[in-house]
Amino acid sequence: MKVLLDENITQKSIPVLEKYGHDVIHVLNRFEAGKRDEDVFELALKEQRALITLHGKDFVVFIPPRTELVLHYGLIWLRGFQVTSKSYEGVMEIIGNFLKNKGDSIKNIYYAMKKKDNSYEIVQRFPKTTKMLIEV
Known part of the structure; x- marks a missing residue:
């Protein structure tokens, strides 16, 4: 799966996700720091990448049900917790495995990951469905 990590996700996450076979880039591989959210989202669309971010509220405005966008490649919002230098590896292992199992079926879906x-x-926040509990 093709993945784009937002600026607020450590670049150390890339090799963790790549272990699961994902093609991962970081926003800072394409842009200078502080690029507009609209530009980051456009990059995800153009390169057909799922977006992983800590600031999902900045991106949910670009996807259904808030817009009439026909297609996006998935959004995972790490919500309500910080990914620290101690926790990023475990968090990304969970996401890497999750994406490996889901594959392209996350198109047009927005997920929130909570501790x-x-x-x-x-x-799965949109479209609405049931919860999925993942033990660490």
């Missing part, structure tokens, strides 16, 4: 006790919950 819950000693586990992470990946919830």
Whole structure:
């Protein structure tokens, strides 16, 4: 799967996701720091990449149900927790495996990943569906 990491996700995450066979780039591989969200989202569309970000609120405005966009390649919002130098590897392992299992079926879907006790919950936010609990 093709993945774009937003500026707020450490570049150290790239090799973790690549272990799962994903083609991963970081926003800073294409743009200078501080690029507009619209430009980042356009890059994800142009290169057909799922976007992973800590600032999902800045990107959900570009996707259904808030717009009439016909196609996007998936959004994963790491919501309500910071990905630190200690936690990024575990978080990205979970996402890497999740994306490997989902494949292209995340097109037009927005997920939120939340920390819950000693586990992470990946919830499909749009279109609405059931929760998926992933233990660490």
